[in-house]
Amino acid sequence: MYASKHQATSSHYNSEAFDSKTITYVRRTAYLPFSTHHQNPQENFSMLETLNGEEANSEKKQCIIVSGAAGFIGSSICHHLTANGYNVLKLDIRDVENTCDITDPSAVERWFQHAKAVQPNVFALVNCVGIPDVAGGQSATDITEISSETFRLHLKVNLEAVFTMVREFVRFYRSQAEHIINFSSLYAVSTPSLEIYDGKIKHPGYVASKAGIVGLSKYCAVLCAKDNIRVNCIAPAAVAETKGVEAKFLSKYNSKVPLNRPISLQECADAVAYLLLSKNTTGQNLVIDGGFSL
Ligand SMILES: NC(=O)c1ccc[n+]([C@@H]2O[C@H](COP(=O)([O-])OP(=O)(O)OC[C@H]3O[C@@H](n4cnc5c(N)ncnc54)[C@H](O)[C@@H]3O)[C@@H](O)[C@H]2O)c1
Numbered sequence: 001m002y003a004s005k006h007q008a009t010s011s012h013y014n015s016e017a018f019d020s021k022t023i024t025y026v027r028r029t030a031y032l033p034f035s036t037h038h039q040n041p042q043e044n045f046s047m048l049e050t051l052n053g054e055e056a057n058s059e060k061k062q063c064i065i066v067s068g069a070a071g072f073i074g075s076s077i078c079h080h081l082t083a084n085g086y087n088v089l090k091l092d093i094r095d096v097e098n099t100c101d102i103t104d105p106s107a108v109e110r111w112f113q114h115a116k117a118v119q120p121n122v123f124a125l126v127n128c129v130g131i132p133d134v135a136g137g138q139s140a141t142d143i144t145e146i147s148s149e150t151f152r153l154h155l156k157v158n159l160e161a162v163f164t165m166v167r168e169f170v171r172f173y174r175s176q177a178e179h180i181i182n183f184s185s186l187y188a189v190s191t192p193s194l195e196i197y198d199g200k201i202k203h204p205g206y207v208a209s210k211a212g213i214v215g216l217s218k219y220c221a222v223l224c225a226k227d228n229i230r231v232n233c234i235a236p237a238a239v240a241e242t243k244g245v246e247a248k249f250l251s252k253y254n255s256k257v258p259l260n261r262p263i264s265l266q267e268c269a270d271a272v273a274y275l276l277l278s279k280n281t282t283g284q285n286l287v288i289d290g291g292f293s294l
Helices: 004-012 047-052 070-085 105-118 148-173 204-227 249-253 265-277
Strands: 063-065 087-091 123-129 179-183 229-238 283-290
Touching: 004 265, 063 070, 070 087, 070 229, 070 265, 087 105, 105 148, 123 148, 148 204, 179 204, 179 265, 229 265, 265 283
Parallel strands: 063 087, 063 123, 123 179, 179 229, 229 283
Antiparallel strands: none
């Protein structure tokens, strides 16, 4: 099964059946590691080469769908993927050529129909989509201030819509699909600290939705195993470059982290790279938090 998927994916790399006006599609020729530190491909030696033995500069090019592609983490991952030779189909509700609101299942289906038409071979889906916190959580100091409406909104975007993405990806790319990676959060496995948020509470709907992603991904890993599709999560802690992460917050946050620092966008991309190369890892939640949750 895996070999046939691999061949099928490779055979379409040179397809030019692509309309750049209707969908964002980035094509590069080199297949390089995820390092941004080295500009000379000959000097690159990373996890990607180490784990799968692929030759840098080989003609291998694979296509990946990234949802939440306009966001901090999503755009960084798109950048790293394209810099390393992958083709990327970008999905977001804003700032991409082919926008889609993933809370609308019929819009998601239409998006995938179009994606399939322009790129019949996609081997991975990375769901970076999400809403971080909505009114109520940002200012509330007590559970009674959290409305059911905002709670449901988190579940709708961060959980239900991610399920829609997973389902449609499998529907449209079952025979080529190898990986689904969903972004959960540190707060799926560890409780937000009131102290680092100045007594404000992180929205319970966010925490519930991210914990839901972990459970959903585990079960999808089992459901999709027959198709040799690995389903995993990445649970980042606070990402330093994310808008709104202030020095005051970071200082309090760092004091709770054994490695004493936040994580970086590069480290999120490295986690994606690792999972893309992990052929026998499925149903896992890869926590990158400097030890916060220990
Ligand atoms: N940034 C962090 O520190 C951090 C930490 C832990 C987990 N995460 C998770 O990582 C993921 C990415 O985080 P980020 O910081 O890049 O967030 P972000 O807000 O910058 O990006 C999320 C993207 O999702 C898009 N989006 C929202 N609703 C949508 C919808 N209905 N349809 C289509 N697109 C929609 C937004 O337009 C945005 O571009 C999220 O799931 C987030 O919960 C982030």
